Amino acid sequence: MSSRRPAAWHVATVVDSRPETPTARRIELDVPTWPGNDAGSHLDVRLTAPDGYQATRSYSIASAGDGTHVVLAVDELPDGEVSPFLVHDLRAGDQLELHGPLGAFFVWSPPAPGDTPPPVQLIAGGSGVVPLYAMAAAHAASSDAAEFRLLYSVRTPEDVFFREELTALAAGTPALPVDFVYTRRAPAGWPAAPGRITRDLLNAATLAAASEPLVYVCGPTPFVEVVAGWLIDAGHEPGNVRTERFGGS
Amino acid sequence: MSFITRGFSGRRGDRDPHLPPGQTLVHDWPVLSAGPTPHIGTADWEFVVRTENGARTWSWEELRALGIEDITTDIHCVTHWTKLQMPWRGVSLDRIWESVETEHEYVMAHSYGGYTTNVPLEDLLDGKSWIAFEADGEPLDPEHGGPARLLVPHLYFWKSAKWIQGLVTMPTDEPGFWEQNGYHLHGDPWQEERYW
Numbered sequence: 001m002s003s004r005r006p007a008a009w010h011v012a013t014v015v016d017s018r019p020e021t022p023t024a025r026r027i028e029l030d031v032p033t034w035p036g037n038d039a040g041s042h043l044d045v046r047l048t049a050p051d052g053y054q055a056t057r058s059y060s061i062a063s064a065g066d067g068t069h070v071v072l073a074v075d076e077l078p079d080g081e082v083s084p085f086l087v088h089d090l091r092a093g094d095q096l097e098l099h100g101p102l103g104a105f106f107v108w109s110p111p112a113p114g115d116t117p118p119p120v121q122l123i124a125g126g127s128g129v130v131p132l133y134a135m136a137a138a139h140a141a142s143s144d145a146a147e148f149r150l151l152y153s154v155r156t157p158e159d160v161f162f163r164e165e166l167t168a169l170a171a172g173t174p175a176l177p178v179d180f181v182y183t184r185r186a187p188a189g190w191p192a193a194p195g196r197i198t199r200d201l202l203n204a205a206t207l208a209a210a211s212e213p214l215v216y217v218c219g220p221t222p223f224v225e226v227v228a229g230w231l232i233d234a235g236h237e238p239g240n241v242r243t244e245r246f247g248g249s
Numbered sequence: 250m251s252f253i254t255r256g257f258s259g260r261r262g263d264r265d266p267h268l269p270p271g272q273t274l275v276h277d278w279p280v281l282s283a284g285p286t287p288h289i290g291t292a293d294w295e296f297v298v299r300t301e302n303g304a305r306t307w308s309w310e311e312l313r314a315l316g317i318e319d320i321t322t323d324i325h326c327v328t329h330w331t332k333l334q335m336p337w338r339g340v341s342l343d344r345i346w347e348s349v350e351t352e353h354e355y356v357m358a359h360s361y362g363g364y365t366t367n368v369p370l371e372d373l374l375d376g377k378s379w380i381a382f383e384a385d386g387e388p389l390d391p392e393h394g395g396p397a398r399l400l401v402p403h404l405y406f407w408k409s410a411k412w413i414q415g416l417v418t419m420p421t422d423e424p425g426f427w428e429q430n431g432y433h434l435h436g437d438p439w440q441e442e443r444y445w
Contacts, residue, residue: 007431007444011252044329046271047257054251055259056271056329081260081273089256102444103281105430162251221280225392228285238285238362245280 005035010090010098012070013232018091021159024075025087026062026125031070031098038107039064039138040131040216043100045072047082060131060218061101061160064138073161075127106216107242108135110142118214118240119147119225121207123227125219126154131244132218133162136176140169147174147213151205153197153223154179179205197223201232209235218244260278265333267323269438272331278385278393279330283426284324286391287362287412294396297415300351307345309396312380315344320379322402324409325438339381339400342373353418358399358410365425366410367434368401370418377403380413405436405443 004068012029020026037043041064046056063071076087086186090096113214115243120139122132139148154160160180169176207213215231217224224245231241265274291309298305307315320337356373358366372378381400382389389395394411401408407427428434433442 032346036366044271045256046251047259049257050253051265054271055257055260055273058328085257094255095252099444103431105426189392221392225280225286226295228350232285239288241285243282243284245282 005037005101007100007102008033008035008105011102012096012098013094014068014090014094014096016092020073020161021075023087023159024073025090026162027072027074027086027090029070029072029096029098031068033071033102034098036066037061037064037070037101038104038109039134041101041103042105042131043070043098043102045082045086046097046099047085048097054093055082056099058102060134062134064134065141073127073130075131089210091144106242108138108214108216108217109227110138110144111146117144117146118235119207119211120149121213121215122148123202123206123215123217123219124150124152124154125223125227126159127161128217128219128223128246129154129161129243130218132216133145133165135216136169137165140172145174147207147211148176149207150176150178151180151181151197151202153183153219155183157182157187181205197227199233202227202230203234206231209237212237212240215241216244217241218246221245221249267333268331269275269325270441271329271443272325272438273329275330275332278332279326279328280392281326281407282392282411283364283430284362288391289361289388289412291396294347295408295415296397296413298349298418299415300349300353300418300422302350307347308361312340312345312397315340315381318379320381320400320402322333322400324402324406327405327432327436327443329405331438336385337379337381337400338383339379341376342378342380343376344439347382351418355419355422357417357419357423358408359414359417360410361412361414364410364412364427366408367419367423367425368408368438369422369435372401372404372408372435377401381409403437405432405438406431408436409435
């Protein structure tokens, strides 16, 4: 379902870097040799120190399509080696090495003419929203009329990535229904107390298994494990549930 | 073509000669899976080897009766983490292959749940791979591939197929699920054979 774009090394120049949340940064890159990427794919960032020491990490890509403008949204891991540098030290004009685009399974591509694509349910935990936002934006930019829906579990309202963009997609045509679960603190007047996602909430705020949606789940490993298990219990075919996990178990 | 990234020094003390290029040491155990975790009981579990000469099946107890080995090995994930000196227990593929006849030189590993990965037979025999069912002194968790996974520690860890169901020999090398989706056909971490 995706076009093959060969992975290769590229030189990226930082065009802009600004706060995305209190702990995350949106980093916009100009990559003249970039072949474009499918929504949901990722890349490796390689940093080299003056003594030749190198560190490499994988990041999901928040942008999609044929362009050479690549957007990352990087959450700082407090004990991390690469993410604190990207969040605090990287600035416009700096150069990075990238390898990508990577991954051809946890991706969404606009359907070919004549295809009838399935509806899509996106389920994000924390910064796992990044590749799912790319899919929702790519869908909105396409002529695909299949239903899309996003369920987004996040600590607090300030921790929401792509808030303005998601608000715009939610108000677009066709609208992207976005359901939030706040785990630590909800906005004033929110109808539910903050807390982790539950099976009932998942079932109430996602497309029914009967409509055979393709479901993409991305987040920390424990979140993905529990959500994917509940989806199977609710009748979703395992082959229709695609997952991407991050962090230790 | 590497160049220095302004302001980056990195964290030292991490670099160990047992770390292949581009890898970072971890002490926990991250999970890489493309879909939901299947849950398979050992009473229902079977392991099958299929060749051009037919198929042979082992139950959980039959497989364990072939002889369990203790293995201590480093594991390297394509997503840039390495875990050193990890204790495992499992049955060497050499023991299984004592009752397998094939002229084929390649294998497709099949998992419960439908995933596949391809491995040359020469990367599986002569003490190079196991059907493993314990890690860190505990039965293998389902999210880490339990009840049993293939263990091919000298290749990137996606080749160590979780929820192993069987091996099908092949006359030529064919890409499995992971390889069709961008991972390297062979996957040697010391050559950084991550992607194609």
